[in-house]
Amino acid sequence: MLSYNAILRPELEQWSFTETAFHSLAQGKCESVMSLGNGYMGLRSATEEAYIGATRNLFVNGTFNRFDDLEVTELPNAADVTQVELMIDGKRFSLDTGTVTEYERTLNLRDAELTRAFIWKNAEGKRVKFEFKRFVSMQDLHLIGLKIRLTPLDEGIHLRLASGINAQVSNSGSQHFHEGEKRIFDKKYLQLVQTTTESKVDFVLSALHRFWIDGVSSDPEPLMEIERRKMEMAYSFDLKVGQTLEMHKLIQVHTSRDADVPDSVNLDSLRKHSLQALQQSETSGYDQLFLLHQQAWAAIWDRYAFEIDSKNGFDLLALRFAIYHMMVMTPMHDRRMGIGAKGLSGEGYKGHSFWDTEIFILPFFIYSDPKIARTLLEYRFLGLEGARRKAKENGYEGAMYPWEVAWPSDGEVTPVWGAVDVVTGKQTKIWSGFIEQHITSDIAYAVWHYYQASGDQQFMDEYGYEMIFDTATFWSSRLEWNEENSRYEINEVIGPDEYKEHVNNNAFTNYMAHFNLQLALGYYDELKERNPELLSRLDASLNLQARAPQWQEKADAIYLPQPDERGIIAQDDTYLDKQILDLTPYKAQAKVGTLFQDYSLDQVNEMQISKQADILMLFYLLENRFPRELKRANYDYYEPKTLHDSSLSFSTHSILASDFDDEQLAYELFRRAAEIDLGPHEHSSDAGIHAASLGGIWQCVVMGFAGARMLDGQLHLHPKLPEAWERLSFPLYWKGAKLQLSIRKERLEIQTEDKNEVRLVLFGKKVSFTGQLQFELIHI
Incomplete structure (x- = not known):
């Protein structure tokens, strides 16, 4: 307890x-x-x-x-x-x-x-x-x-x-x-x-x-x-x-x-160094060493200084818990290393990195410590070697990022066999390493997100453009032509909802691939005008002159699922035709996966049951491409069908609930996300903490309740504090400037020591200031 x-x-x-x-x-x-x-x-x-x-x-x-x-x-x-x-x-x-x-x-x-x-x-x-x-x-x-x-x-x-x-x-x-x-x-x-x-x-x-x-x-x-x-x-x-x-x-x-x-690769040298370091530690002594450790953590908490005045003290504790674990699991010291899905707290997922880093954890660093965000993205740049090898092995061009990655050059490391099938008694095959491919565009999205928020042109010149161009080349080669419908499709995949395997035209995958292609085209045209020398160097290794027209052709003809007469976008070609099951008893589960005590994965594959946010994740990442009414209709349709069996899910639903002014549900989902590890369930974290959900907790607060978003290269703010909160204060980095935000029910204050003018969009209106901004919220 x-x-x-x-x-x-x-x-x-x-x-x-x-x-x-x-x-x-x-x-x-x-x-x-x-x-x-x-x-x-x-x-x-x-x-x-x-x-x-x-x-x-x-x-x-x-x-x-x-x-x-x-x-x-x-x-x-x-x-x-x-x-x-x-x-x-x-x-x-x-x-x-x-x-x-x-x-x-x-x-x-x-x-x-x-x-x-x-x-x-x-x-x-x-x-x-x-x-x-x-x-x-x-x-x-x-x-x-x-x-x-x-x-x-x-x-x-x-x-x-x-x-x-x-x-x-x-x-x-x-x-x-x-x-x-x-x-x-x-x-x-x-x-x-x-x-x-x-x-x-x-x-x-x-x-x-x-x-x-x-x-x-x-x-x-x-x-x-x-x-x-x-x-x-x-x-x-x-x-x-x-x-x-x-x-x-x-x-x-x-x-x-x-x-x-x-000379760490020299074993004799490493032996001597380790012993000498131990003797130096002995000279300092435990108490002095702990004091230095305390001071290092004091500097961390000073940098990530969150304050929440809430009726529930657990809320601030949960946020600090999330930040603590993001600190202890993130390899800030070495760009050759990534973040495991269980951090460094257990053997779950074998220490491998997933899309969790780019979509759920990276935003914390983008807006709190951009230097660390860059290091994590450089890890993915080093992973181009393995991504290109995976593409080639699968008959594609460009860079096809592994679903699970370890040492960056290793390529795909997803296990092939998983849990038991309750019907056959055999191990189920893990298809993610073969056909869960949206991670490639997720990484391209993360590069774009970091660049838009930080303005780090050096990163783009040295790493970012190459990553975006080669991932676009993968999608260009991956798309399949449907002669009957005169369009390009993406068939035989798994989307974010891993309870649906071997589906065609997963909407998230298709839209994100389209985003990746458009992004590459935009940067290709930009470099032609702004930096033709860099484009020439990249063209020499990536054959861009030949590939850019292919990106354009595929982007123009890719199938992007559209809403039906109810305003519902199908998660994939067959999702809306599947059986509907009442998930009420499973939504109250104390342990994830109780559904599979009654059904096999093959059976669940034929039901309108989602493991986690899928379509709704698309609405969050590319939110300004979809009207509010469309997003709400799909939220109302898919939320009852989502079990949240993935720790990645609650935060996305919470943020969208904030967008829809459903304050009570947004706060409830935030609390459920916070309780995945820190809550009362005895065995929720046996295999290790849930790294992505910890980044999601931060996103619930900053992207949800504070309403901070990067849209089209601009910082948007639209605060909506939960009823239980009187004040929220936190630092946020934007374009190299540190902003200190203080949000109350009636007032928003932003302070910065940066001498340059800060521009942002507040409740849909463009504002600019230097030094300090005060904005009354009482009439909003």
Whole structure:
């Protein structure tokens, strides 16, 4: 059970949430939502003591490996550094035995610190107070710190504490590392060196322990143990009643893919660097290292300073939770790496990146930290190699982006087989890697979105134009001519609604492909006039003179589904002819996917049931191309048929509900999006947090309630605060200028220190200002 009220530490109100009781059968929830990280690595928050059912994960971004030729590449689960075995009076400590009182495990979002505290009484009646702290440094990306304090409360105890580096872990059974080398230096420093089996990435993990008793340094003689894939140090203490033992454990994590370590590909050099970094950490000490980490996070929260005055304190907590996880999962340090669909919090989706990044997460960075947005798009530029290879392998031209991507040059890495078919008992085939192709235009859209909002011409010259031109070439080669109807179509695809496979003319896919083609044509004509030298260079590698006429021909003749007499645009050629099922019992589900306990995917494919927003996503991305009445009619039709089984769905529906002035539904859907991970469902996040939904939470607030949109290269604002909110304040970057917005029910204020004139569209009217703008909303 999670509590969102910081009763013991009022200063952390709306900055923390707490697990108030430990349940060994539901460990995955807090392991994921309380996970720590810094973009370089992510540490799942399993408890220090071991339990059956725990999942101990440490991932380093970009270190993908294939266990076997029949499996796809995934982020390997590195050795565990957090497990500590505690033996009290000869018996193993466990929360499953004895009596536990005053239990609380808290994630402090402000300081990115995990804490756990409780009093445990054993069968003999001895009470021991336990305190645990943990952080993954935002100041030193390679550093993990742990602190443990134990105090006997009634009478003395004998304690045996064993801790080390344990590589007897796997990715759900797949072992990604060779045995490796293990060494203990000076009876103090542990070092493990391992190499991934296929990608040959070297990992070096170094660790040390330090002890104090009642604040006085203690240097006990350790019992050193090395065995297969594991080494540890065991220490023994006799603690008197009231004495406090404190242990600090510091860990340095490095790999041969570290861009910030000189000569990281040289294993000998990497070994030495890791050990030296550990010794430097020891000199600084845990408390000083944590202080530097706190300061780094303080700067982050200063940059992303949101304020919400709401009757429900959970709202601001949920937004901070979303921003926290977007920080800990985003590889701000290295453009060769992307964002996994579960961040770095669990093994779900194997660390692969999807369209989630471009459509749901990237907007946060576009408007909050454009430099990071650019880095994420450069990752996709590096992925052109794999995208071009995928296009060629499928008989197409240009760049066909993979549905799932790992290392940017790898190409398609989507698994082929998935969950069970309840009718046949066989595994279902995952078709997304073969026929879910809208991601190619989604990436082109993201490039355009970033450019329009940032004005980053250098990015476009070096990367953006090439991406847009080559994705347009893919669509040009992908379109199929229908002689009977004299039009180009896109057949045999999956749209955003993955409950509809092998469909023809998915409206989202067709419209976005058309957008991609038009975008390329527009930039081609622009470069002819403005920068013919750049166009000539691109033409030499992309054959643009021959391809531009093809883009034009296909764009002019592509089939774009039109509304019927009711104003409904068919999601695909056959959707509106399928059986309608009452989804009421499934919409109230506590766990995603209960529909498939009653129906197979093939059966659902023949029903008017959508997994997530599809047509409605199109209305959001290309909103000014469709009249409001059309969007509303389709919203009313498709929302009852949408299960929101994808975490991507609630935010889109919430934003559209705001557009339609359905304030109550917009707020309700925002809360449901916020509760996907942070809510009460015990197993919602077992495989990891839902990265896209976290970006969606931010979009609900900024794009929905604040009404901020980029339309035709202009910033539009149309605030509509929920009834429960009195004020919303946040920073927003536009064309290089930082704007600070403060929205109340009756007034909008915008401030900027930028000296240039700011132009925007407010409630449909163009306005401009320098320095400060105040606008009365009471009569709007």
